[in-house]
Structure formats: structure tokens, C-alpha cells
Amino acid sequence: MTGRAQIIPALTKPYTYFSLYKEWKEKEGFWIRFLAILAVSGLLHALSFFAAFPSFKTLAFVEAAKLSGAEQDLLRYLLSLAGGVWGLIVPLVAIQSGTLFLYFFFRDIGYKALFYVMSFVYILFLLGLLFELPLQFATGAEEVVQPLGFGFAGVLFFKHGFWQELLNLINVFTIWGTVVVYFALRQLSYKEKKYCLIVTIGFSLFFNCIFSLYAALVSGQLV
Template identity: 70%
Template sequence: MIGNAQFIPALTKPYTYFSFFKESKDNEGFWLRFAAILAVSGLLHALSFFAAFPSFKVIHFVVSAKLSAPELELLRYLLALAGFVWGILAPFLVIQAGTLFLYFFFRDVGYKTLFYVMSVIYILCLAGMAFELPFQFTSGGEEVVQPLGLGFLGVLIFKHGFWQEFLNFVNVFTVWGTAVTYYALRQLSFKSKSYCLIITLGTCVFWTVLFSLYAALVSGQLV
């Protein structure tokens, strides 16, 4: 797909990196790195599910089952295994969704190149998960406040609901990802700078609102 794919320069020097970026039939480097993304995603999701087990074991059907301590421990590992499988599938779903969304506005960039850009952005999602893990192991919660963002402010201002979830998504990693996306599109597309900026910011707001609504609805606390 992409020749000589380099994720770290794409994240740290996006303006320079994508200015020299050329789509190639040579897929050297990309799929190996993408496999690493899948492996890390699976591991982080497995650890996340394992850490959040205390919040799962109080679910009604688990309590009703009256499982013994060994059975609960087995269930915890099975849950972690399910998290690993989900972690393998999640990158495909997230990256494909983001790629298709951007492709609607940037057909000139090409689907394969946009897929590569979204793969780079997904690495930042994984970095965000890694920073949340210690808090999950401490609290045992399924969801925790992102330490490098406005999540704590949301907790202080709002008791629960959409706005708390929204502010939790406003963090170092989403801002970083938005910046990388903008510089990538600016270099790869023939569209104007203002067009790239508006679509990038609009895309970020759209997905943040969508995920915030979903998280609020799942928790039963929309408002």
C-alpha cells in the first residue's frame, strides 16, 4: 500500500513528512507496522477489560449467577480475552470509518493514502488508552477521566451526561490528531488550506459529538 511507511515522523513532523509523501505500489513497511498496531491495540484493550472487571462483576446477571471466587477469576481472564479480540477488530472499524468519512471530501488524496493517515491517527488513540490504564487499575471503572485533557473540568462542572463525556474527549491526543490530520491533508490534497482546516475541524467535532452521545446513552445519563 504505502512505501517506506514511517509512523513516528508522521506524528512528530507531519508537515515535513507528508510534504515528501508519495503513494507507492510498494507496501514495504506498512503492513508490518499495521500488524504492530493491531497487536498493541489488542493488548491495551485486554488490559483495559481486565482492569475494569470490578465494574463488570456487579452487573445483574453476573451477581445472579453467584459465581465462586475461582469462577470470577476465570471470568475476568475470559473478559480480558474478549477485550483482546475486540482490540484486534477495533482498528479496522475505526480506521475504515474515518477513512470513508474523509474520502467523501478528499477523493483527490485517494482511499489508500487516507487509510494510512487514519492508521497514524489511531496510534494516538492507543496512546490515550495507555495513559488511562493506571487510573482504570486504580478505580476498577469501565471508563475513567482522561488525565491529559479537560475531563477533570467536566467532572467538576457537570454531574454527568453528554458535556462531561464531550470534555473528556478534548485532550492532548485529540488535539494532536487533529493537527496531524490537517497537515497531512494540506500536503496531500489539492484543496485550499481553508477547506482542509474547516473539514478537519468539522470532522473532529462530528466524531467527538457522536462518541460523546454514544457514551452518554450507554451510561444512561444523556443529560
């Protein structure tokens, strides 16, 4: 039996959608959609770098270069190109990392099926980036607060650091992704519901904490 890889049902009705997965021998159209995910990721990251250029101009070595207007425009496009390349790398790393984490606990599901699940979850990350882009263009900031989450609380209650980054990650899209992962695991694995729930929560906490720690260290504002 062949099943069609459908993004909207996988994200809006994961319990029903993934209940049919085990009956599919092939996932028609999956790799075309995966290439589309890579392309969209590259485009959104390129736009993000383009929008954030005003913040890059304040870096010491850029100011010291005293670039002309034309040179600044060229630098902006080069940075956008670098962002596009980065946008192709990010999904490969993110999806593979998430798949390997889950595979450690759910070998019964299989690597290919978990990769399939994580590729859909990454789409939610892209939706989050899409919602942040208008704020980036408006402020020119490299990083902005996710408007559909607890990022504003992080700004209000924590001046810098890890907790601010972590609260910014608690938003509609990460919660939605956690729900999708849980229901996918429920349907694809023979393990108990409680086990699926604990691993899913651990999965979300682990990657949110790792990303928050990394972002805080990069910004030099760990505390």
C-alpha cells in the same frame, strides 16, 4: 521511489513527512506496522477489560450468579479475551470510518492514502488508552477520566451525560490527531488551506460528538 512507513516522523513532523508521500510508489513496512497496531490495540483493550473487572462484578446478573473466587477469576480472563477481540475490531472500524468521511471531501487524495493517514492517527488513540490504564487498575472502573485533557472539568461541571463525555475527549491525543490530519491533508491535497482546515475541524467535531452521544446513551446518562 519507495518510502518507509515511520510512525514517529508521521506523528511529530506530519507536514514534512507527508510532503514526500506522493513521491512514494510503495510504503515499505506499512502492513507490518499495521498488524502491529492491531496487536497492540488488542493487548491494550484486553488489559483495559481486565482492569475494569471490579466494575463488571457489580452488575446485577453477575451478583445474582454468586460466583466462587475461581469462577470470578475465570470470568475475568474470559472478559479480557473478549476485550482483546474487541481491540482488534475497533481499529478496523475507526480507521475505515475516518477514511470514508475524509474520502467524501478529498477524493483527489485517494482512499489508500487516507487510510494510511488514519492508521497513524489511531496510534494516538492507543497512546491515550495507555495513559488511562494506570487509573483503571487503581480504581477498577470501566471508564476513567483522561488525565491529559479536560475530563476533570467535565466531572466538576457536569454530573452526567453527553457534555462530560465530550470534554473527556478533548485531550492532548485528540488535538494531536487533529493536527496530524490537517497537515497530512494540506500536503496530500490540492485544495485550499481553508478548505482543509474546515474539513479537519468538522471531522474532529463529528466523531467526538458521535462517540460522546454513544457513550452517554450506553451509560443511560444522556443528560
